[in-house]
Amino acid sequence: MANSRSGQDEPAAPEAAPPVHDLGGGVRSVEVPIPDNPLGHTLVYVVDTDRGPVLVDTGWDDPGSWDVLTAGLAACGTAVGEVYGVVVTHHHPDHHGLSGRVREASGAWIALHAADAAIVRRTRETRPERWFTYMTAKLEAAGAPEEHVAPLRGGPRRRTSLPGLSPALPDREIVPGELLDLPGRRLRGVWTPGHTPGHVCLHLEEEHPARLAGRGRLFSGDHLLPGITPHVGLYEDPDDATVTDPLGDYLDSLERIGRLAPAEILPAHQHAFTDAPGRVRDLLAHHEERLTALHALLREPLTVWQVAVRMEWNRPWEQIPYGSRNIAVSEAEAHLRRLVKLGVVEPVAGSEPVAYVAVR
Template sequence: MKRIQLGNTVFEGENDVYLLDGETTALVDTGVALPGVREELVGGLADYGLSFADVDAVVLTHWHPDHAGLAGEVQAEGDADVYVHEADAGLVDGTETPLFTDRDLQHETFERWGMPAADQKRLINFFDAVSVDLSGRPADVTTFADGDVIEAGGVALEALHLPGHTAGLSGFAFDPRTVPEHNPVAGADATEEAFTGDALLPKYTPNVGGADVRVDGALAAYAESLARIVARDFDAAHPGHRRQIDEPSRRAATILDHHRHRTRRVIEVLGESGSATAWEVSAALFGSLEDIHVLHGPGEAFSHLDHLAEAGVVEPDGTAYRLVDSDPDVDALFPTTPLDDVVDGSDNA
């Protein structure tokens, strides 16, 4: 297994693409469809004597352009099979329109969040500047569901549906001892590692709510995904950005605890203000935002408000929310894990 790192100036840091070149050749994710990134992927494959035409399969963790953007181009040159979870398939094969280019969805979403007109325009201008061809060429896709096993690059990949960041985000569990040129992190006893895409990152917490506005109950879905990662107790995780994660369960539990802390902070904001929109809560949490974060900030705030509304802690008041329970049991709003007493997500970003 080889990691190819690709530039990413639009989203959160360098992307990781994983090359599996056993009995067949496969990629886990592809990078964004920008010319410079395409050339980086071409060069990364060339370092191992390969080209797009040599790729037999592309396995996608999710639909976001920085992960799936080049899938169609890789497929066009070698007829590779492109695998994606059924919930994200339409945004890879081109039958669905992403928020980046859907004006009606933009208006509906931004109004629901209470985003001022000037900031809506600012965000739409950002989309227009970066999203031309960002999603790349549509691909013919083969869909999978949770629990399906995909044979790719000579490795059996078990699909783990981990929604929250996107509707179809999936990880892939595998036995590291079956992967050519890969040394299991825990030595000969290591039996299970996973590609986690953006479900689990080593530094930032993946955005929930703004990253895919199609997800109902995004925070609840993501919390359950994190609890599932903790329960699987992988020996290592290979994320969509940055470095390998050597303690995936601990990292997942830390992010879960981070969302408990953030939920308490949202309750404090509402207690101080009386009522607030997602946009106003975002400003209290994150301050002034630029570029893609103008989407992610209020989206994250909305996911927490929506989670609290579902639990009866807050209730909608137009586009705003007001507190009806000032002292809820926040821990009860999230799944528990065996690591809850040994992690602290208060300073996670």
């Protein structure tokens, strides 16, 4: 832009420094942005090893996100070409999205739990039309109104709008209880299903750099966050009719992390925090309150959609965007499945779409 007073070009504004935080003990974090998402960014962790840096998650597959990740690695004194490995907490695109590009640039291996690796393979092999057909049927079975279901029957433009349709296949499996290949470090996988069936936390079994009381540090992915309750919905598989209990899985996993009692939690969003057992207690109480409130709602028969509309969310139902409503319906059904498994709710015989009612 020309300077109106001097007639000379203004110098280009310096690029903002990438948001990098040194967490001590050879661990840093880079805030990799998530486009058009209220979460803002994914915290990608850079862990020094004797063979080069290992990343915990990589961020969203977007050109701007890639630029921030590479600039962040440079600010850490390394480069993407030097990355030795990528450990992915779970398959969601804001965590696994850039893994393939990191591997292409560096030859790094990618590690993922077997359950989420199976989802990655299925996603790559399933045509988008199959997913939309499946989701249409799921929403119809939930009792969603036609005006909500209709957009899923749209044309090709709609069908190419989903992210993460070709996620990178992993090279290695994160085996719960076993140490990962981080020379000079002790990082152990802890299976924490709930948010996804193959979600893992990663326990860095080393003394805290500030000598905080507790058992090392824990990369918690989306399992344990300081101010957000992670989404727990259904494990969607068009070709598998197994009735899962993801909320039960999540609650069990929370208790496992509470017993581990790490000195510090390094989550994938927001910020690092301490007192993991206290945060676990808060989340267990939150879900107990939701289940109790839902049970009270079901004095009268309600479909999954009707339950979702009546549940308490972080904003009124009328303000929840279309895609987030689908997520809410999945979460409502996960809570219903938990109540059914506990024996206090059951489906109403012959109802279509299926309605649920409290039985005790």
